[in-house]
Amino acid sequence: MPELPEVETVRDGLARHVVGRTIESVTVLHPRPVRRDLRGPAGFAAALTGRRVVDVRRRGKYLWLPLDTGDALLGHLGMSGQLVVQPPGAPDERHLRVRFVLSPVVEEHASRDPGDGPVELRFVDQRMFGGLSVSQGGAELPPEIAHIARDPFDPDFDDDLFVGRVRRRTAGIKRLLLDQTLISGVGNIYADEALWRAQLHGERGGDRLRPIEIRRVLAEARAVMGAALVQGGTSFDALYVNVNGESGYFDRSLHAYGREGLPCDRCGTPIRRAEFMNRSSFSCPRCQPAPRARRLPSRD
């Protein structure tokens, strides 16, 4: 499941391979991934055809491609989305949803790299939680994602602001780590990993954490995602930009997620799986002690 490191890997790959190209045609093979675009599949395609891609940017798990018009192609990979760059005529992927035919790299930027020829940008998504839309005037920052917080690698991410906001919330710290309006880019896997590394239980209330504990889990989120970023950045080949949650290029480094019943790498206690927000949470019952139940508000 793509979280910040995987999405950043895709952003970097797209920046190398699609910037400077013109979108020559757009084919929507399934309407669902463009559902957020109110103009419908035909309007979506029309708004992009003939436009040149001038950059590839990211905030949290969202990606957008600013266009020469000041609009942007906005995308989210959801759970199973991929953006792949392929040579024209490569066999269609099983779950190919949208195909963009891109022009060759313009003359002045071209090298002798065969990758400078025409390519296809393909949105492939099995479960279709992800999607694409055209954001009008969204080149700088699409208004659709103005509510998404900066991510912890953003130079303008404000640690003090984050600590302050967490301390004013009663929800558990895991829920707050997943709240993209507080901190973006963290998903279920890296939330569990950051909490394991910080030795904090995800149900500890934001208002029950000391500032130093909040700073610790923030530092660990940076550490675990930073390590994944380094591996991800070297894991795709020249032309094929891939995000695949199942590929598991980072699996070997996981200490909590998916390790139910396996011994904690720190203390040997079996890792426990718990239901949380209709999904799974993994933690060490010894290293990450659960908080005592909050006292019910008194009625006197």
Add this chain to the structure above:
DNA sequence: ATCGCGACCTGGTTGC
């Protein structure tokens, strides 16, 4: 404002 939950979606896996 905040909280917590259901809906959305497919296909691989599990259980009978």
Add this chain to the structure above:
DNA sequence: TGCAACCAGGTCGCGA
């Protein structure tokens, strides 16, 4: 063997 139930989870929208 066949079929149904289950499971993965990011985001949005809703009611409280």
